Amino acid sequence: MTTIAPYRAPQRAGRDGFWQLVHAEWTKFRTVRGWLVAVVLAVVLIDVLGLFLVDVGTNQCNGPCVPAVPTGPGGEAVLDSFYFVHQSLSADGSLTVRVTSLTGKYQPQGGPIGPHTTRGLTRFVVPWAKAGIIIDQSTKQGSAYAAMMVTGQHGVRMQYNYTGDIAGLPGRVSPSSPRWLRLTRSGDTITGYDSADGSHWTKVGTVRLAGLPAAVQAGLFATSPVYFQGNFPSYAQSGGGTSPSTATGVFDHVSLRGGPATGTWSGQFTGANARLDSMPGVGFQHADGRFTITGTGDIAPIVGGGANVNFVTGTIADHLVAVIFGLVVLVVIGAMFVTAEYRRGMMRVTLAASPRRGRVLAAKSVVIGLVCFVLGLPAAAIAVIVGAMISRNHGVYVLPVSWLTELQVIVGIAALLAVAGVLAVAVGTILRRSVLAVATVIAVFVLPYILGDTSVVAPDVSEWMFRVTPIAAFAVQQSVPAYPQVMGQYGPPEYFALPPWAGLLVLCGYAAVALTVACSLLRTRDA
Amino acid sequence: MSRTAVVTGRCAPLPRAAARAWLDALRAEWTKVRTVPETGWLVAATAALTIAVSTTVIAVTRCAPGTGCTADTTRLSLIGVEAGQAVVAILAVLAITSEYSTGLIRTTFTAMPRRFGMLGAKAAVLTGLVLPAAIISVAGCLLAGREILPGRGFTAARGFPLLSLAHGATLRAAAGSVLYLALIGLLALGVATIVRDSAAATGIVLGLLYLAPIVAALVASPVWQRRIDRYGPTSAGLTIQDTTGGHLPIGPWGGLAVLALWAAAALLAGGLLLRFRDA
Structure with a gap:
């Protein structure tokens, strides 16, 4: 009597570690050409709109009209x-x-x-x-x-x-x-x-x-x-x-x-x-x-907005106003990264290959977060550094800040884009339908932005929009502090109600809640 | 059904038959829309979101004593329309792209070869859905404004009379907001017919609605700023809500006409593409 050995494939079993999963998700992302074009377009939009279309004001005068502005012992103007x-x-x-x-x-x-x-x-x-x-x-x-x-x-x-x-x-x-x-x-x-x-x-x-x-x-x-x-x-x-x-x-x-x-x-x-x-x-x-x-x-x-001096001042973040446009494109891609799988039935394959569903969500978040961060970093750096040069060419006095503050603004914007992308992945997982997910992520970021416009609503409404909604994260743009002992025009996009880290934390909170809900739904729901 | 046509060899249907065919198309579209669960949800969400946003904004706005408030209370009360239009746009986008994503569109065209007629029927059914939702939304917003605003310092004594439809400008703003939402639906339907993909259509429509005003606020050239404000679908269309007659980029009805032109252009382009493109 002979025992028949069961068939064994000659290949070694593939590893199903987390990084293999990330690699798989990255491959899915990378091989959709439309998405690659869109994410690159998003960051190009941030710079092109921000550097060339934005009005930062001009000092209208012949010759040097900004006096040599002194700086105090702390380095501030x-x-x-x-x-x-x-x-x-x-x-x-x-x-x-x-x-x-x-x-x-x-x-x-x-x-x-x-x-x-x-x-x-x-x-x-x-x-x-x-x-x-x-x-x-x-x-x-x-x-x-x-x-x-x-x-x-x-x-x-x-x-x-x-x-x-x-x-x-x-x-x-x-x-x-x-x-x-x-x-x-x-x-x-x-x-x-x-x-x-x-x-x-x-x-x-x-x-x-x-x-x-x-x-x-x-x-x-x-x-x-x-x-x-x-x-x-x-x-x-x-x-x-x-x-x-x-x-x-x-x-x-x-x-x-x-x-x-x-x-x-x-x-x-x-x-x-x-x-x-x-x-x-x-x-x-x-x-x-x-x-x-x-x-x-x-x-x-000297406070921002040229408030207490008679020449036009600016901040290093003036050319970051187009970040919202890039953000909208990135969150749409983030949401579609999940909903496209549901529409094509790909999700069933994905979950069959990696039955631990929470890790799939984590891998998707890592891929989108990294893509947004890595692309956002140079975009923000260009907008800040080249933007300040353009402002100076217009005769605008750009308020001096330390290099640490400059770094905070640049890294902060990249982090804002990354966390927003992760939030979009979570929303896409929760809603599953492309239309609903895309509309939700756009509305979540753009509606508060529009309702925060002080020309439509009262300044206190605007302040709350920048306090409790996901756009609170735009506080990372603040590069100069507001002083209670100096009267100034303190408001977005130069001054925010929350400190930079707290604003980013609000967005992180939204992303964390959405991820938790998405994870439990993904686990309990049929694909 | 076309027995006479076969016998007589005539292709052009009689006018009465054409009207009947269109009624059939209308009923078919209504059946399609009626029998998916999300239609009801989206119609309800339009009203709920519009009223909720308006109520929230009104409730946190305050006219502090001793300061000169310059608010347009009608426009402030109707601010929820800015949010509600997103849901209307989704409803409109889904009306056609869901047929493309499931392949139903081929069945639709087989049953109804007149593609313009099909689009017209869709537009009519969509408008029939949006109008009641818009009327309830606008009524709710104005009611919220009427109830809450006096308690927030916007009293008649300070020049802010109770919101009332007896006031001509407020009536115009209310009726115009209803029409505005209907036109946004038609614009979104047109764009979705052109694009066919649901996610892309949603992105484009919402980008058009929301990002154009932000671009206008950012561009350096005042000429272009004015142009975008005058001819952008949202900024022009929403001038219908103004009751103070302040610095408007375009007259209220003119602004609504601009939006109507946008919707007509999108529907025409969509219809032409439907006509000449394979499904």
Whole structure:
């Protein structure tokens, strides 16, 4: 009796590891020519539309109209324009004053800023008008400083190095309720105090100005930023109704202790900004120990949208606005990557070859995610780097950012595309029908984008769209921070309600939920 | 059925017979649409999505006291149409591409060789489905606006009277929005007839509807911006919803006419392709 050996194929059994599955899915993707063309088209669309069609504004002027913009100690672009009455202080010491009044004027109609501004000035203290005392590394623009000041509507503040802001005594200053301010210097450490009566002092804050030289400038200042009127029009528009303004501070009980004080105060408008220093009344008067100083400008970071300066500014992300178009094409392909298998019955073969269904979904997600990321990365890099060059050629001042921020924007956009692609794969798996899946993924990304347009809906609706819907991930585009102490046009596509990582996390959350649902449906449903 | 035709050798049917054939076509199309489950879902989804989006947007919009609100409350209430049009487009795309994906289209043409007539019947049945859905959607949106807006600061005292169809501009916006949705359906049907593939047709139609306005907002040239706003199907068609008479790129009825031209062009191109192409 002979036993018949069962047939064994001469080939070794194929391995069914995860990477074999990914390879299989990649082969399926790669061999559909229409999809390859479409994904390449998607990223080309991002760059072509973004670089050549987008309006980033132009500085209309002959010759160089953007002044040499200084940068602060933190590397950010700053506005450093104020009227400064100062003395040299070359040792440790302190400066104390009493501020009895802060008044101001602004030009209501916005109009051209320049030699005609003497007409139609209205008395009004803008919310962030500032008058107070300052210890400045030098009178050079962008130098390190620490200052104590009274403001139009935000009480006493200690501000330092352009971005730092600490609140002191609340309330407005007036002759009946004056404010006493003091700055003490010890080496490179400066401490600010405020007081309502000159005898009871409260410490507001202590800051260390690294590398402060022995001889610094200490003195009194006044400045007043441009004022915004009304609501702003839709995003992607710079400007709006901005008005130049001036602020006048009245100081007495000025005492400067320590150092070889020369005893004479000299006044100058620091920060030569040709259009701002032509405001009328800028200067100072000194009589009987009483200083009256009128200044204009601001000591603050420059914010996006050209909001607080009189030239057009931009950010490195300005040319990324066409990402939504590439995104739409990529999510359509992502959804079809699954639904096409259902339509042709290919899904049954796929699941027969790899019965562990969750891994099929994972492999598909990996393939689409990688394709989107790898193609998105150079597209975003070109849009950011070449886009900034094009903006500069238009005379637009592109706000400087660190290379880390630049990397965050580029990698963030690529990650946004990748996660969106994965979400589309999950939606395709859930819905199975091409039409429904394609329509859903388009609506999921484009509808919030349209409903987020502030020209149609109120700004708070727009803000919620960028907070809770998948387009929250566009927050990765934000390259410059928003400052509560600087009035600005804070809104998409430059400023977002969520920080970049949180925005991306919202999209990841949607993708995770969709993947979980898709996985359980794929497991429990017939193919 | 064509016994007389055989006997007399005449090919051209009598006018009455033609009308009857078209009625038969209409009934055939209605039977096809009626007997798939998704039709009912999509019609219901049109109304549900439109009203839901409008209600949500109205509920989060606020006219804060002391600020000058410049909202067009009618247009704000009807904003859900922007979402509802996507469902209408899907309904229209499926009406023809599902026949192509299953091969039913060959049976259809065998039974009904007059291809223009078939497309006309499809368009008529589709419009018959979209119109009631659109009427319910628009009525729901306006009702939501009427109920919610006064509580959000849009009171008559501040220049925002209750939404009412007695107001001529609001009536025009409401009726126009219904027509708008019907025309979007016809446009989508035309594009789907041209493209034949369901996924591609959906992508193209929704791209046309949603991305054109975004392109208009981005392009540098104001001339082109205006052109896209004037002649884009969505931006032109939705001017019918305006009741403030602000800076419109094109007059309300003119805008709807632009959309009608888009729909007619798409249907004509689709019909011609049907006529000259193999199924």
